[in-house]
Amino acid sequence: xxxxxxxxxxxxxxxxxxxxxxxxxxxxxxxxxxxxxxxxxxxxxxxxxxxxxxxxxxxxxxxxxxxxxxxxxxxxxxxxxxxxxxxxxxxxxxxxxxxxxxxxxxxxxxxxxxxxxx
Numbered sequence: 001x002x003x004x005x006x007x008x009x010x011x012x013x014x015x016x017x018x019x020x021x022x023x024x025x026x027x028x029x030x031x032x033x034x035x036x037x038x039x040x041x042x043x044x045x046x047x048x049x050x051x052x053x054x055x056x057x058x059x060x061x062x063x064x065x066x067x068x069x070x071x072x073x074x075x076x077x078x079x080x081x082x083x084x085x086x087x088x089x090x091x092x093x094x095x096x097x098x099x100x101x102x103x104x105x106x107x108x109x110x111x112x113x114x115x116x117x118x
Contacts, residue, residue: 026050026057033077040081047077048094 029050033043051074055066082088 026053030054030073034080036080043081044090044094047081047091051095052097
């Protein structure tokens with residue numbers, strides 16, 4: 001497990017600094033989720049981030065919802081990650097996102113609410 005985690009960290013970091021900018025990281029995360037050579041916990045973590053932010057990544061996705069590519073990635077991720085009922089439960093929980101809405105609107109609304117709490 002340590003070897004896989006170290007490999008993933010080396011993949012994401014070069015020379016003591018992030019090897020990718022935000023856009024490159026967003027493009028890399030879905031591939032890491034599908035990479036069966038990576039630790040399953042790491043893949044689930046990247047799944048959570050990707051499933052929350054990918055549908056919000058551009059205006060088209062915000063307006064019309066995630067496209068076919070996202071649906072295909074989601075199905076591939078489910079097939080690669082889910083082995084037991086507990087895996088399915090974790091995946092479904094992660095799809096709901098940090099505010100339980102599963103949509104970007106809930107995320108932005110939640111951030112507005114947090115900002116107003118000051």
